[in-house]
Amino acid sequence: MNIQRPIFALVLAVSLAAMAWPASAQLTEQIPPPRQKWSFAGPFGKYDEAQLQRGFKIYREVCANCHSMEMLSFRNLADPGGPGFSEAQAEAVASEYKIKDLDDLGNPIERAGRLADHFPSPFANELAAKATYGVAPPDMSTLAKARSYSRGFPLFVFDMVTQYQEQGPDYIAAYINGYKDAPNSFVLPEGGNYNEYFPGHNTAMPPPLQDGQVTYDDGSPQTAQQYGKDVTAFLMWAAEPHLDARKRIGFQVMIFLIVLAGLMYFTKKKVWSAVH
Amino acid sequence: MSGHSTYQPTNRALQWLEKRLPIGGLVHSSLITYPTPRNLNYWWTFGGILSFMLGVQIITGIVLAMHYTPHVDFAFRSVEAIMRDVNFGWLLRYLHAYGASMFFLAVYIHMLRGMYYGSYKEPREVLWILGVIIYLLMMATGFMGYVLVWGQMSFWAATVITNLFSAIPGVGEPLVTWLWGGYAVGNPTLNRFYSLHYLLPFAIAGVVVLHVWALHVTGQNNPAGIEPKSDKDTVPFTPYATVKDGFFLVCFCIVFAWFVFYIPGYLLNGDNYIPVNPAVTPAEIVPEWYYLPFYAILRSIPNKLLGVIALFSSIGILAFLPWLDTSKVRSARYRPVFRQFFWLFVIAGIGLGWLGTKPPEGIYVILARIFTFYYFAFFLIVLPLLGIFEKTKPLPNSISESVLGAKA
Numbered sequence: 285m286n287i288q289r290p291i292f293a294l295v296l297a298v299s300l301a302a303m304a305w306p307a308s309a310q311l312t313e314q315i316p317p318p319r320q321k322w323s324f325a326g327p328f329g330k331y332d333e334a335q336l337q338r339g340f341k342i343y344r345e346v347c348a349n350c351h352s353m354e355m356l357s358f359r360n361l362a363d364p365g366g367p368g369f370s371e372a373q374a375e376a377v378a379s380e381y382k383i384k385d386l387d388d389l390g391n392p393i394e395r396a397g398r399l400a401d402h403f404p405s406p407f408a409n410e411l412a413a414k415a416t417y418g419v420a421p422p423d424m425s426t427l428a429k430a431r432s433y434s435r436g437f438p439l440f441v442f443d444m445v446t447q448y449q450e451q452g453p454d455y456i457a458a459y460i461n462g463y464k465d466a467p468n469s470f471v472l473p474e475g476g477n478y479n480e481y482f483p484g485h486n487t488a489m490p491p492p493l494q495d496g497q498v499t500y501d502d503g504s505p506q507t508a509q510q511y512g513k514d515v516t517a518f519l520m521w522a523a524e525p526h527l528d529a530r531k532r533i534g535f536q537v538m539i540f541l542i543v544l545a546g547l548m549y550f551t552k553k554k555v556w557s558a559v560h
Numbered sequence: 561m562s563g564h565s566t567y568q569p570t571n572r573a574l575q576w577l578e579k580r581l582p583i584g585g586l587v588h589s590s591l592i593t594y595p596t597p598r599n600l601n602y603w604w605t606f607g608g609i610l611s612f613m614l615g616v617q618i619i620t621g622i623v624l625a626m627h628y629t630p631h632v633d634f635a636f637r638s639v640e641a642i643m644r645d646v647n648f649g650w651l652l653r654y655l656h657a658y659g660a661s662m663f664f665l666a667v668y669i670h671m672l673r674g675m676y677y678g679s680y681k682e683p684r685e686v687l688w689i690l691g692v693i694i695y696l697l698m699m700a701t702g703f704m705g706y707v708l709v710w711g712q713m714s715f716w717a718a719t720v721i722t723n724l725f726s727a728i729p730g731v732g733e734p735l736v737t738w739l740w741g742g743y744a745v746g747n748p749t750l751n752r753f754y755s756l757h758y759l760l761p762f763a764i765a766g767v768v769v770l771h772v773w774a775l776h777v778t779g780q781n782n783p784a785g786i787e788p789k790s791d792k793d794t795v796p797f798t799p800y801a802t803v804k805d806g807f808f809l810v811c812f813c814i815v816f817a818w819f820v821f822y823i824p825g826y827l828l829n830g831d832n833y834i835p836v837n838p839a840v841t842p843a844e845i846v847p848e849w850y851y852l853p854f855y856a857i858l859r860s861i862p863n864k865l866l867g868v869i870a871l872f873s874s875i876g877i878l879a880f881l882p883w884l885d886t887s888k889v890r891s892a893r894y895r896p897v898f899r900q901f902f903w904l905f906v907i908a909g910i911g912l913g914w915l916g917t918k919p920p921e922g923i924y925v926i927l928a929r930i931f932t933f934y935y936f937a938f939f940l941i942v943l944p945l946l947g948i949f950e951k952t953k954p955l956p957n958s959i960s961e962s963v964l965g966a967k968a
Contacts, residue, residue, distance in 0.1 A: 355637070355641075422834070423835075427833075429825060429828075429833040430830050430831065430833035432830040443823070443826065444823065447823050449822075449825050449826070451825075452825070483843070523833070525644055526644075530651070530824070534817065535821075537817050538814070538821070541810055541817060545807065545810040545814065548803065548806050548807035548810050551803055552803045552804055555803050559598055
């Protein structure tokens with residue numbers, strides 16, 4: 285038995301080393317985006333209303349030219365835990381959109397948007413979308429949860445405890461402003477754009493944001509970096525609209541469970557004291 | 561071993577019922593007076609936790625099914641509608657998705673506990689085999705549930721897994737077409753998966769009843785691995801086991817809640833937030849974590865048919881465990897050599913799980929083959945031989961002696 289203990293330890297050490305080694309090798313394939321500070325990170329995280337409003341402005345003026353966001357309705361803009369529009373404001377936003385519909389006689393018409401309408405797509409169909417850049421621009425409803433990067437071992441284990449959940453937003457914020465001149469060794473296909481953070485580096489989307497492109501009313505810096513962060517926060521809200529409620533209720537549930545566990549523990553101790 | 565039927569209802573209506581259907585006596589003898597070994601540790605609380613998780617999955621699942629649409633054009637949207645528009649739909653969905661992970665986490669601990677303490681040995685072979693059947697049903701149910709989301713990973717997981725059957729010589733291709741209900745994974749596939757995903761949990765519940773019944777016939781094993789000999793060795797299920805199970809269940813729920821409320825993205829694959837597109841294959845097709853070791857076994861073998869055979873054998877072999885392990889001593893406490901091999905088995909399992917996430921190339925293939933070899937060697941070589949060659953430690957005379965001896 286004592287001879288086997290070192291063997292056991294050796295196997296464990298080799299396994300751990302083997303796990304760590306490829307993790308670092310993998311990082312060369314996709315550059316990990318820098319960690320950002322997000323208001324919605326951590327156990328007490330909340331969306332920043334002003335940031336979501338700015339992000340929506342960018343979505344509307346820039347992204348929406350190519351990207352749909354069809355899971356969201358205009359009414360969502362006034363939902364609690366969102367950008368904090370009043371119902372009247374959300375209705376005003378909706379009315380600026382043209383929605384394809386039928387009149388009572390079945391004739392196709394275009395009418396002003398209403399709260400219950402979903403955000404209309406910029407293209408008539410997927411083929412039309414594809415024709416623009418060669419690939420259809422992805423729908424933005426779930427994009428912040430659909431994009432990520434590999435954390436690798438052992439970081440992903442720590443993430444469980446530190447609650448690092450913002451791989452998607454970190455990636456998107458880095459990607460939006462991650463355009464560079466392609467290195468000489470890199471053969472960029474025609475129509476492609478070199479992006480440092482995009483897996484494979486060749487992305488169809490041209491650089492979307494330039495300094496001063498969108499006017500902010502709240503005095504926030506009108507830089508591409510700030511735009512990138514704001515629209516990313518907005519996309520996170522679009523993908524996970526109930527995050528605020530989730531974390532708030534989660535804290536209450538945690539308190540309840542921990543107190544209950546404590547009570548159960550002392551009850552158990554009392555009951556078992558008779559037989560120990 | 562079921563408890564003494566001392567149940568005498570005082571209420572006259574209950575007396576009337578008891579004469580006609582002794583259900584009160586059944587509940588009383590199995591949940592209250594049922595004698596449990598007094599030396600059970602917390603690893604024995606996972607049976608109760610698993611029953612709880614099955615309940616959570618069925619209840620959340622039934623409500624989710626009220627809002628879900630099993631159609632290729634609407635499935636993804638209806639899941640998103642649950643996440644956005646259904647009151648507390650996000651909570652139901654995350655509970656259900658992480659419920660599956662917690663269910664598997666608990667079942668792996670439960671199975672490894674059974675292996676460590678030799679709970680599958682005579683007279684508990686049928687109890688163990690029923691457990692293996694439950695595990696198989698869980699794997700099928702979990703897989704089909706994952707497909708229902710109808711994201712990219714759902715579709716490609718369904719394609720990869722159903723394609724395994726195409727390896728069967730002769731009938732393979734027609735069999736896969738029959739499974740799909742078409743010439744590719746499509747709407748008929750989604751519909752039958754939905755139907756079976758709703759059905760199988762109730763089949764699991766049925767086998768769980770048999771599992772608990774078999775348990776109550778043989779009684780529980782315990783860390784000492786010896787049978788109770790007198791009343792001094794056991795305590796009644798209530799309050800002793802109920803309060804202990806209850807406490808640990810709440811601790812388990814804290815971990816569950818941590819995932820659901822704080823890190824719900826931790827185990828969900830991002831690609832599954834992209835609607836199905838049969839024209840685009842994801843960069844890597846990775847199953848849920850609880851299938852990863854078996855996925856690694858499958859890919860470690862270069863021949864597809866042999867790989868599929870290895871995959872199914874790796875699960876099927878569990879059913880033969882009671883006869884592959886030739887040792888008369890149950891508990892690893894008294895089996896010093898077995899204990900080492902057991903932990904190596906756990907490492908091999910975790911190692912295979914990690915390799916399941918890696919592309920099958922280079923060093924990964926070699927490691928996967930080593931671990932796969934050890935996985936099978938553990939059952940087919942180590943366990944049969946250990947029973948013959950291992951020098952076990954002396955067993956305590958009784959459970960109460962083992963408890964008091966540990967204290968002294």
